[in-house]
Amino acid sequence: MTDTDKEKHGKKMQSDGKMQKIMTGYYIDAKTAGETGKKVAWITSGGPVEPLIAMDIIPVYPENHGAMIGASKMGADLCQKAEEMGYSGDLCSYARADIACSVVDGGPIGGLPRPDMLVCCNNICGTVMKWYEVQARYYNVPLFILDTPFSHTKYTDEAKRYVQRQVEEYVTFLEGVCKKRLDRDRMEEVGRLSVEAQRLWQAVLDTAMNKPSPMTCFDAFFHLALIVTLRGTQTAVDYYRSLLEEMEQRVADGIGAIPNEKYRLLWDNLPIWYRLKWLSQKFAAHDACLVADTYTSAWCMSLRYMTDEGNFLDSMGEGYARAYLNIGVDEMIKIVLEMVDKYDVDGFVMHSNRSCKPYSLGQYDIQRAVQKERGIPSVIIESHMVDERSFSESQTETRIDAFMEMIGQKR
């Protein structure tokens, strides 16, 4: 590789600045909602946001906020504060950080805007129900819970009817809080934009199939913010279209995300938000590119089950109910194996996240299946997504180094 080649790889993406601007604008809108008369709903990361967008309600995500708290290395203080309030240290660190943040208005943006309502979908975990109940009491606002039955392998007709009935109740709930009717045409337009953004996001992630990959999962963790928060808006569609163009241009120019991609890896579980830079440098030093992950692709999962795009409200239920964390381990194994093949990876990095039990339970089974079916090495890193008190640098370093040496020995 020539020096010029080295320079062109690992280059910062142009879209990074654009994303920061959009997110800043979004949080300013949300924080000034009281002055503009807009309503604010707090919603779980896997919850159906589209009806909120269609009703002109600003969706706010405590989990996205949790990620920001983690990335700003403010997690430990807030988690500790929650523990002082009486919450167990074994609880989710997003929940602890968010609950504490409400009381002290802490964190990188001085706390989230006060909600007018809470929308909780339990397709990602059970903790969210208690977490949102706590916040509903604290803010004294109405709470809507969308209960998505666990779909081990199938989505039964009963489950379908059960979820569908709740989607209708969800609309009634929003209409009650906002004192206005849902515009069904607008709803379909938002649905169309949501599906389009999901397709574009999947296409962005798929550019990592190229060798070298134009992006790493660390890039995906960053660019994920809009598909989570503004799914269903033109802003998200425009952003991902331009991000896709940038990735395709990088592929055309042969630009890799890391200077010398020798090994390709798959990441499992949430990011370790306060250690993203350290981890990305650690792997890059081994010429290893984490090309894909099971986490960021979860926001385009509903594409698999979107049977009737023209009727979003009636067909979104299955996609939400069959989210990655609401399916059985056998189904997860299928998805992971598909990703191993699709992105042609040499190894599997699993973050055993003490903070997220539904994501971490079953990891040993998935690890065994991947080793058996594809024969690629894997490593487990024990940590926490937000609470940096649980991270041990030297232990993590030894595991990663040994794992990379193992992959090297295999070659």
Place this chain on the structure above:
Amino acid sequence: MITAGIDIGSITAKAVVLSDDRMLGSKVAFSGYNAQQAGKGIFDDLLKELEMDASSIEKIVSTGYGRNSVTFADKAITEIICHGAGAYYLNPEVRTVIDVGGQDSKVLTIHSNGTVKDFAMNDKCAAGTGRFLEVMARAMESDLDDFGPLSLRSGSPSKISSICTVFAESEVISLIAKGESRENIIAGIHESVASRISSMARRVGVKEPVMMTGGVARNIGVVRALERALGVSIEVSEFAQVNGALGAAVMAVNL
């Protein structure tokens, strides 16, 4: 070709000099506060003993917790790979290595060519490590070197939890207060260590022959408790404690 391996562990530093597949000598010393000094110190001391000059060593590999502090090494390689290489050097038939050191315990399986197939390490807890045994020895006011022989005289090992070193220590103190025999408590401590390590070993999948390495392999009580827990016999070489350094010297040959 003459190579050296230096293993800087959390409690002890180890060095080995190897000449064309023959071990010329080895040394163990406390790591102390300064890992860099520990590496230099033990290497110089071993060379002095062997009446050799540093210039006669062609390649050096460092390993262990302080591997990156050994600035004069040609390469740093993790203890996982090195323990595999060391065990393979001692017995090429070995397929599982259980290494229990000062602050880490790990289980690795190795391919027939000596490369590592898979590994598991203890998580952020000292239970199931040498440090756990040190804490217990202090609570028992016993010399750690006596732990092995004493435990073999136990008729009924005490039940001691394996979840946490601090909790286990307070359990031990309450057993002492109840007048439980030293032998039974120590045997219980070994079973606690063994239960922690055996569940990790099962996760990776134990394939015989099994070798135990690391400083804790010198404790016959732990070895026997592990054999019972896993239902396999475990071989321990006389070089168990320096196995990581030996593996590092072996890895240095192919640099």
